[in-house]
Amino acid sequence: MNTLIKLEIQRTLRNKKFMFFSVLYPAGLYLLIAGGASSTELVKGTDLTLPLLMMVSMASFGAITAVLVGNSERIAKEREKGWVRQLRLTALPGRGYVTAKVASAAVVSLPSILVVFLIAALVKDVRFDAAWQWFALTGAIWAGSIVFAALGVAVGYLATGDAVRPITFIIYFGLSILGGLWMPITTFPKWLQDVAEWMPTHAYAALGQSIELGNGPEVKDVAVLVAYLVIFGGAAAWLYRKDTRKA
Amino acid sequence: MMEYMTTTAHMSTGDRHRTGSPVVSFTNVSKSFGDVRAVSELDLQLRAGETVALLGPNGAGKSSTLDLLLGLRNPDAGRVEVFGTTPQQAIARGKVGAMLQSGGLMEDVKVRELVKLACDLHPRAYPVDQVLEHADLRDIADRMVNKLSGGQEQRVRFALATAGANELVVLDEPTTGMDVSARQAFWGVMRAQARAGRAILFATHYLEEADAIADRVIVLHRGRVIADGSAAEIKAKAGARRIVFDLDGYIGEGALRELPFLSSLEISGRTVRIQSHDADATVHALYGLGLYPRNLEVAGLGLEQAFIAITDAATAEEAAK
Ligand SMILES: Nc1ncnc2c1ncn2[C@@H]1O[C@H](COP(=O)(O)OP(=O)(O)OP(=O)(O)O)[C@@H](O)[C@H]1O
Ligand SMILES: [Mg+2]
Numbered sequence A: 001m002n003t004l005i006k007l008e009i010q011r012t013l014r015n016k017k018f019m020f021f022s023v024l025y026p027a028g029l030y031l032l033i034a035g036g037a038s039s040t041e042l043v044k045g046t047d048l049t050l051p052l053l054m055m056v057s058m059a060s061f062g063a064i065t066a067v068l069v070g071n072s073e074r075i076a077k078e079r080e081k082g083w084v085r086q087l088r089l090t091a092l093p094g095r096g097y098v099t100a101k102v103a104s105a106a107v108v109s110l111p112s113i114l115v116v117f118l119i120a121a122l123v124k125d126v127r128f129d130a131a132w133q134w135f136a137l138t139g140a141i142w143a144g145s146i147v148f149a150a151l152g153v154a155v156g157y158l159a160t161g162d163a164v165r166p167i168t169f170i171i172y173f174g175l176s177i178l179g180g181l182w183m184p185i186t187t188f189p190k191w192l193q194d195v196a197e198w199m200p201t202h203a204y205a206a207l208g209q210s211i212e213l214g215n216g217p218e219v220k221d222v223a224v225l226v227a228y229l230v231i232f233g234g235a236a237a238w239l240y241r242k243d244t245r246k247a
Numbered sequence B: 001m002m003e004y005m006t007t008t009a010h011m012s013t014g015d016r017h018r019t020g021s022p023v024v025s026f027t028n029v030s031k032s033f034g035d036v037r038a039v040s041e042l043d044l045q046l047r048a049g050e051t052v053a054l055l056g057p058n059g060a061g062k063s064s065t066l067d068l069l070l071g072l073r074n075p076d077a078g079r080v081e082v083f084g085t086t087p088q089q090a091i092a093r094g095k096v097g098a099m100l101q102s103g104g105l106m107e108d109v110k111v112r113e114l115v116k117l118a119c120d121l122h123p124r125a126y127p128v129d130q131v132l133e134h135a136d137l138r139d140i141a142d143r144m145v146n147k148l149s150g151g152q153e154q155r156v157r158f159a160l161a162t163a164g165a166n167e168l169v170v171l172d173e174p175t176t177g178m179d180v181s182a183r184q185a186f187w188g189v190m191r192a193q194a195r196a197g198r199a200i201l202f203a204t205h206y207l208e209e210a211d212a213i214a215d216r217v218i219v220l221h222r223g224r225v226i227a228d229g230s231a232a233e234i235k236a237k238a239g240a241r242r243i244v245f246d247l248d249g250y251i252g253e254g255a256l257r258e259l260p261f262l263s264s265l266e267i268s269g270r271t272v273r274i275q276s277h278d279a280d281a282t283v284h285a286l287y288g289l290g291l292y293p294r295n296l297e298v299a300g301l302g303l304e305q306a307f308i309a310i311t312d313a314a315t316a317e318e319a320a321k
Helices: A002-014 A016-034 A050-081 A083-087 A094-123 A132-158 A161-178 A190-196 A200-212 A219-242 B062-069 B087-092 B111-121 B128-134 B150-161 B180-195 B207-213 B231-238 B253-257 B279-288 B303-320
Strands: B024-033 B036-046 B051-055 B077-082 B096-099 B168-172 B199-203 B216-221 B224-229 B241-246 B262-268 B271-276 B294-300
Touching: A002 A016, A002 A094, A002 B111, A016 A050, A016 A094, A050 A083, A050 A094, A050 A132, A050 A161, A050 A200, A094 A132, A094 A219, A132 A161, A132 A200, A132 A219, A161 A190, A161 A200, A200 A219, B024 B062, B036 B062, B036 B224, B051 B062, B051 B207, B062 B077, B062 B168, B062 B199, B077 B087, B087 B096, B096 B150, B111 B128, B111 B150, B128 B150, B150 B168, B150 B180, B168 B180, B180 B199, B180 B207, B207 B303, B216 B231, B216 B303, B224 B231, B224 B303, B231 B303, B241 B279, B253 B262, B271 B279, B279 B294
Parallel strands: B051 B199, B051 B216, B096 B168, B168 B199
Antiparallel strands: B024 B036, B024 B077, B216 B224, B241 B271, B241 B294, B262 B271
């Protein structure tokens, strides 16, 4: 099982094209959006600057995209080529497969987060009051991305062939909008706000925000993320073992 | 070269042959894909130590049967058991090694890395270097898997299937794309596995392989078993033997046609070729005609001709219905 994890990480690192785009495009987007913004002016209603706010949301957004889209598409492709059929003829348990896939996704998401932070600090002079916030943010966004990596594995098993990309994006946009990543959930009707609060994306964003403000992560957000990790990971492992359709 | 595979051969094949609980058991198994009945009410038992060839024309249901056996698909009806449990459980215990007809390989990894993975995942694995050696992969162990030729890929699949001590080895058209020496090495390893008491089930279109390797041949046709026995029994079931001889002087075709048990007659120049259901009686009658056949040869049909005869008969029977 450890060999599989190591091998999955190794071959992800070898896939230069995939690494290049996954790691650099969140940083590119960040420069595009926050590039012209003032580094001192505060965003209305907060005591944070736009470059700082955007740094956290771009790092989160980049991490989710890389692991969710990356995993689901790569897995669907592997299933189609028949590698997963061969792998299922070994004694590897489902959780081993999911762990390996999540680990290889984490290898992609960490540098993408770090590059966004680096660019923000160098180009837009983003600073925090305390140094621990940098580490806490990196850790929180990275750890949170694991939840979406597990979701990516599950989606890679639910969909086949050409359907993977549209299904991934529907889930991805759905979760982003519902979780309030694109507009504050205070603009939602009450019932939708109640739903949004329990979205993994909402808990994920909230984790980063509370660290930005100098507070520690909320227990509820962590609990929600852990619950989703168990659900997505369990579903992925189950789908891996039960997949007898396209196999 | 293959010591390690025979070390477990202390139990002689004879002891294990056709004894004990079945290694594989299909009970009334059916599987359809839409309108296509790939496997139809199949009953099949495999016992320890048997080497079984699965024959059948394209689309006969060989791969589907093996997929069911390996738990890669679920049957619509009936029950598949491997070592008395579900296929999945048997595989999780490392009892089954398999080579698929269309098994993709992991990309962006080296041959050695992939073989090492298979070894690490197997509960009773052989050393990586030995597995590489047996599959004749030592020279290309550091190549990337996605840069290999078709036959080399096939050897990698073979290595994955034999990474550990399995009790059953399942192979779907294993030697397709292999060159002559790779093929010989492959069957050499398989023979050693069979001697060590492993059950081997392989699907193939190379009938000479079935004839030379298998001690039991199963012929599938449209998802059903139409013949099951030793290669000799299959040939006998096809019924006919071949008689070839030369005649000098006038050949009376009419008289030859009257020979008993004749199923076909072909004359080219001086040479007469006959297929007969009872070669002894036919040859006896031949001398009875006062003829003097020279260079007389009587031979059984090859497995290939027997196979064609059996499947043609099954097709005709189905058409008649
Ligand atoms: N996934 C599938 N979807 C639809 N039909 C299928 C599928 N797999 C197999 N079939 C059909 O089931 C039948 C049996 O196919 P199978 O692959 O088992 O044949 P086979 O004996 O292995 O043939 P070959 O010698 O060509 O490998 C064929 O008619 C095939 O078209
Ligand atoms: Mg086949």
